[in-house]
Amino acid sequence: DAGVTQSPTHLIKTRGQHVTLRCSPISGHKSVSWYQQVLGQGPQFIFQYYEKEERGRGNFPDRFSARQFPNYSSELNVNALLLGDSALYLCASSVQLAAQGETQYFGPGTRLLVL
């Protein structure tokens, strides 16, 4: 079975632009979470979606938004890009709403560079 897939793998944007990152969860998984991993640090939680509804939001500005589609795939959108948005963006999926004991499987990430 395919794991979590993300596209694109790499992306270069300039300040002020908009970016859309895409994630396809493992088949049968209904929950998708997004994390930002800045170089040299651990991933930071951005959003969690379950059954197409937002179930959690981390400490990120409103420039960050996301949605989950009927097929459980997800998009992360970032508007008005800043240099500080340069990071690896990770998508994780789980069968149910991620909670104790619910394993979250991560994709390989999308590396975003903002110039």
Add this chain to the structure above:
Amino acid sequence: QQQVKQSPQSLIVQKGGISIINCAYENTAFDYFPWYQQFPGKGPALLIAIRPDVSEKKEGRFTISFNKSAKQFSLHIMDSQPGDSATYFCAAIPRGGSTLGRLYFGRGTQLTVWP
């Protein structure tokens, strides 16, 4: 504010030696503690996890030790191998509320095992 503190930042161990990575937390709402392994260019992969009602969990060469009263837990890698060279993250998940299912990561430990 880093809710999960991890040390050391980097670790160099000889092949066959024991690698030890330590983590500490303050939030008593955390009740599930996974460890993730990340290779360059890949997303984090779940290695082993523990609940706070267990003091130790062993899976092959990997052992988690958990001290609930001290709010500390550690990963021990026995008989470390060059293939274990990766970045290791400890994490914690709260039991419920608005932050349900959210992974809080440590900053990571870059482990190098030399032959």
